[in-house]
Amino acid sequence: MIPLLVVKNLNKDFESSGESFEVFKSLNFEIYPKTSTALLGESGSGKTTLIHLIAGLESPDTGLIKINNFEIWKYSEQKRADFRLHNIAVIFQQYNLIPSLNILNNIKFHSKLIKKFDQNFQDEIIELLGLQGLLKKYPEEISGGQQQRVAIARAILTKPKILLADEPTGNLDEENSLVVSRALEILLTRYNSTIIIATHSENLANRLNKKLLIKNKKIRAI
Amino acid sequence: MKIFDVLLMYNFQHWFRKPLQLIFLFLGISLATTLWSSIQLLNSEAKKSYENAVTIISSNQSQLIVSVNNDLIPFENFAKLRRNKWLVTPIIEGKLSDNKKIKIIGVDPFTLSQSNSFYNSFFKTTANNREFLINRKVAFASSTTIKNVSDLDLNLELIETDNLLKDYLLVDISIAEELLNRKGKISRFELTGAIPRDTKILDELGLEIKNSEINSDLKQLTKSFHLNLTAFGFLGFIVGLFIVYSTLNLSFEQRKSSFNSLRLMGISVRTIFLSSLIEIFFLSSISGLLGICFGHVLASSLLPDVASTLNNIYGADINNQLSFSIKEIFIALLMPIIGTILISTGFLFKIYLSERNTNYKHISNTKFYYLKKFTPILVLIILLVITVIILINPTELFLSFVLIAILIISSSILLPIFLESVLFYVNYRFEFENPILKWFFSDTLKQVKRISLSLNALMLSIAVTIGVDNMVKSFEETFSIWLDKRLITEMYVRADSDDLAIKISKEIIKEKNVINVYPIIETKSFIKDTKVSVVGFKPQKLYFDNWPIISKSKDIWEKIQNSNGILINEQLHYKLNVDIGDNIQIANPSNSLNNFNSTVVGIYPDYGNSIPQIMINLNKFEYYYSNILPRNFAIDIVKGTYGDVSELIQNKYEIPNKNIINQATIKEFSKNVFNKTFTVTRSLSDAMIIIATLTLLTSLISLSEIRIINLSPLWALGITRITLLKIEFAQFLLLIFIALVFAIPVGLILCFLLTNYLNVSAFGWKLPYDFYPNIWGKTFLISLLCSLLAIMLPTYLMFKNSASLMIKRYKNEC
Ligand SMILES: Nc1ncnc2c1ncn2[C@@H]1O[C@H](COP(=O)(O)OP(=O)(O)OP(=O)(O)O)[C@@H](O)[C@H]1O
């Protein structure tokens, strides 16, 4: 089988106040299609950074990231953005909703944009995640956990090739976390997506196919 | 260190971390202060000059005796008046031929001592008066004047005094005669006692009594000019404060979470509040001081224009140099400090209220929601009611300004409502399928709140410019047509003596190329208690065809010719509230039992005149005011023969060249005066556009820091930055375009208020209200261009920094 995601010799440093700080040192791993992977590691280990690198939001210093044979950092910003728009959905640690749109329009936004909107699927997800009562509100008017579920709904509705989720259950209670895993499962089974989730939650990680651990600037399977 | 000091340091640190914000804050406050203080400086300088002028010409209460024709008075008349028991003192005034700036005033210390005039009190308090009496070879002058005349060979001992205006030399009358080379000619007399009962001698000598109230007239007249300036300065100040507001808003917004953390740590709201207050006070004082310095520079550069306007129109003499005191600086400083504190009350209040702030601001604010939504509408209704009340009786100058203020306030309240309604309608009407379009319009709707202040600044300054320019243009055209009609003939001649006047009226008509002669005569009289000027003219065809008239009754000219019909000027019409068909009684000064009962048959425009005037048939004039002969003549000549006729009458009638005036000369002079009058107004309205553009620029740059947060989610999804840049640009453009469109009707209403109310109450004339779409178009395009430039920089900056800023946001911020 051909891997969906290939990361090779990835190096990433941060410059902050004159000092350089190394996050990854020649990182290597592969992820296969239609799998779900948990990205583990202690706080500050680089989970968010890795997700940004894969999504094409943050650039690596050296190394290669290839998704579906598309070498994401080889192309122009325009191409990269376009690729992200159509193939990747990201659930950010900070939810990242659009403040001037109401919840319903936030949920629709991405899928409409790439013409993958599906009314029935939307209704199903909204109901599953329990967002019915919030549709007319604006992001600033709902709680953190609610915002998080809206962001998840938005990402799932795009039926992405690859879904990157950064702590999707970080703000959720046990019951809601379960609901979220169910929604992700639908994506995995019905739409053949590949899922990568950065998480601290053992429970969530245990429900996924594989686990990767970031430690000492390296990554390894556990 | 105490908590308070730490907090204060923390507050100031914010400004060092955000130098751009600090620059904008300084820019805003100092710009606002510059405009305001420069106008204040100009006004106070003018006021000082008027006050000095009052004391220079005479003391407050005294009366003057001047020549009827404004000529110099032969010295013999002094003796004649004294012999007839008139208590007068002679004064000679004139400009030095060597240095035209220096004005000489010659007084007679002996007769002067009986008066209560300025000079007398001056001598009473000056130790040197003995020397003045005995030595006579002395001159009093201010220190600057002494410097200015040091290179002239005056052969006088100069004594310094603070009581004289710059460039005035006070000398004995005999010295003045020598200096001015004007032996035996007096400028005027000042009455030092009561007026004798018999005033016949004045007529014999061609003299008249004039009250020194001209000075209060001057103050009254120039009042509207200064009010105009003040209004402009104030508007500029407010617009400048808009910059301050948007900057402060941002800085408080950015520190809100820190304030919250501080509060949670246990620092009292009061402490945070106080430290913020001190911070604002400190920043506004420094930038205010800066603004006052700039204001001084600006005022110095505007002063010559202002001085010449006041001089040309009102004959007021203004110092050409600014002077101001520490006290004035302090007063000027109050304005930016109080202004800045006032505009930050909102933020300070929020800090104060934060004590009760719970989780979600929107939910906790629902109680205020309706209040907030309906306050503007309530304010608008109140303003409307006030407007209606004022419109019923709008003659007061102050009320005209209130009307304009109401227009400005209500249009700034309405603009955001208008923008929101338009966008809301678009949003509602077109259910956009395209998510980007949908986002575009809902986001633009939200954007209105964020930049409504700078949009208002822009809208107001464009409205003011359009209003003022439209009015000036209307006036300019009216004025030039009026001037053409009003100057009925090609040539105007003045006779210096009665003999010559008789000769001109009888004989000049026989000369070659002369078509007709129209005598004009003027005197002063009263209607009720109001002083009016009465002009006698011969009603003939030339007047029938040309004289500009605003409104008239039937058979206007027939009634003037054959019965007691009169014309009144617009000023009289408004001031005494008399209209066509009204009967008015004009006092006859020589026989109070024989007043002139007249009927108003026409009203004529009389731009540039400050006093009410009536025009009556020359017959009537001779009947009621027969003692005076016409000295001025309008002479109708064959076209193109001005040179010939002028030469002929100069030689034959011995009329000096200066007494023959060409129509073209008057026209040019008048148009010049006209243009000068509006120089200051125009440059101020141009300045407004610049300030508004700056406001827009600064607030957009400030905004872009917050704006990243709004745009980054879209970027993260995969919309490129260049697309976002285009969207952002289109958004600003759309909002600015609507605001500018909105400005046009506001400007036109403003113009209407200016022409129909402000001009009437300030000057006594109404202006025709014409439309000049090309002026609006020009202003519209210029401001659109300026705004385009103003939005380019912030959007570019945002674009350039966006990648790193956006990514940063995902990691650190919430
Ligand atoms: N812009 C930046 N400049 C400098 N250092 C950074 C920057 N962004 C992240 N880092 C550093 O890189 C490391 C990895 O950060 P990252 O946000 O990826 O951690 P994480 O694994 O997601 O942590 P958490 O579980 O707390 O979310 C951290 O040590 C962080 O301090």
Ligand SMILES: [Mg+2]
């Ligand atoms: Mg993280």
